[in-house]
Amino acid sequence: MPVNEITYLEGIRQGLQHTMQEDPDVILFGQDVGSFGGAFKVTTGFLEAFGAARVFNTPICESAMLGAAIGMASQGLKPVLEVQFADFATTAIHQLLNNAGTMHYRTGVAVPMTVRAPCGGGFGGGPFHSEELEAFFCHMPGIKVVYPAFPSDARSLLVAAIHDPNPVVFLENKYLYRHIKELVPEAIAPIRIGSARVCRSGQDAVVLTYGAMVHEAIQAAEHLAADMGYRVMVVDMRTLKPYDTDTVIATVAATNRVLIVHEGWHTCGFGAELAALVAEQAFHLLDAPVRRLTAPDCPVPFAPDLEKAYRPNAARIEEALVELLEY
Numbered sequence: 308m309p310v311n312e313i314t315y316l317e318g319i320r321q322g323l324q325h326t327m328q329e330d331p332d333v334i335l336f337g338q339d340v341g342s343f344g345g346a347f348k349v350t351t352g353f354l355e356a357f358g359a360a361r362v363f364n365t366p367i368c369e370s371a372m373l374g375a376a377i378g379m380a381s382q383g384l385k386p387v388l389e390v391q392f393a394d395f396a397t398t399a400i401h402q403l404l405n406n407a408g409t410m411h412y413r414t415g416v417a418v419p420m421t422v423r424a425p426c427g428g429g430f431g432g433g434p435f436h437s438e439e440l441e442a443f444f445c446h447m448p449g450i451k452v453v454y455p456a457f458p459s460d461a462r463s464l465l466v467a468a469i470h471d472p473n474p475v476v477f478l479e480n481k482y483l484y485r486h487i488k489e490l491v492p493e494a495i496a497p498i499r500i501g502s503a504r505v506c507r508s509g510q511d512a513v514v515l516t517y518g519a520m521v522h523e524a525i526q527a528a529e530h531l532a533a534d535m536g537y538r539v540m541v542v543d544m545r546t547l548k549p550y551d552t553d554t555v556i557a558t559v560a561a562t563n564r565v566l567i568v569h570e571g572w573h574t575c576g577f578g579a580e581l582a583a584l585v586a587e588q589a590f591h592l593l594d595a596p597v598r599r600l601t602a603p604d605c606p607v608p609f610a611p612d613l614e615k616a617y618r619p620n621a622a623r624i625e626e627a628l629v630e631l632l633e634y
Contacts, residue, residue: 456543501546527539
């Protein structure tokens with residue numbers, strides 16, 4: 308089977324292109340997704356390939372964009388809406404929470420819409436372009452939340468998200484777009500929404516993480532193995548709602564020490580949900596308290612040096628792991 312090396316961005320592009328070629332009901336729209344190719348050039352060439360009836364620009368009004376997507380989805384289409392930055396989706400919270408999230412509960416009508424939302428820092432974007440809002444979206448009933456870390460997963464999970472009958476927020480880490488590459492087969496392998504990925508095996512501790520922090524965790528685990536001989540498992544959650552409880556509990560049983568890492572804020576962050584799950588279902592398996600390493604509870608700094616201090620990284624993950632392993 309032919310194998311190609313692709314970036315994270317190209318994985319998203321291929322997943323979107325595949326579904327649009329296979330299903331004429333898939334519609335793509337958002338700010339500048341047409342001739343400009345999107346803010347990050349994910350949709351370059353899509354207007355020419357699929358025509359203006361299926362690929363079109365919208366005004367700068369996220370509430371109207373999500374409302375239009377809900378209408379399309381309720382009438383049998385599969386809209387894919389690109390919000391330029393996940394931060395901007397907060398201006399359309401009513402549409403997502405009260406309309407899209409409750410539609411099936413209220414009416415029995417499926418709402419197969421996908422909201423592509425670039426997120427995360429690492430490029431000096433400041434508090435309006437770098438926020439991690441996954442916990443915000445996960446708290447909404449009726450909404451699924453997907454957050455891949457690898458090109459192959461981005462490709463396959465976007466296909467799964469578009470075909471899912473529920474509203475899906477598909478988070479894309481901007482730092483990963485052109486920094487992460489992976490060898491993948493031409494054929495797109497199906498991935499079930501709700502399954503985690505064990506990226507690195509180990510038995511001394513497990514890091515539960517997602518997004519850009521997956522790669523920081525792998526780097527930390529590899530350095531710790533070479534430097535101190537510890538064998539640390541790394542689990543990429545991939546899907547945050549629903550999340551893979553079976554894999555989480557199994558990895559806790561295999562390692563007995565848990566570090567949860569994410570780029571979002573600490574208080575009420577998604578890591579708190581994972582910590583609660585471990586406390587409720589796997590407390591008897593622990594040899595040390597569950598530890599979280601996150602961003603602090605403050606706005607995302609604009610200055611590069613401050614942002615670097617704000618975001619978790621491999622060095623800080625390694626330091627937290629040593630403290631956990633030596634508890």
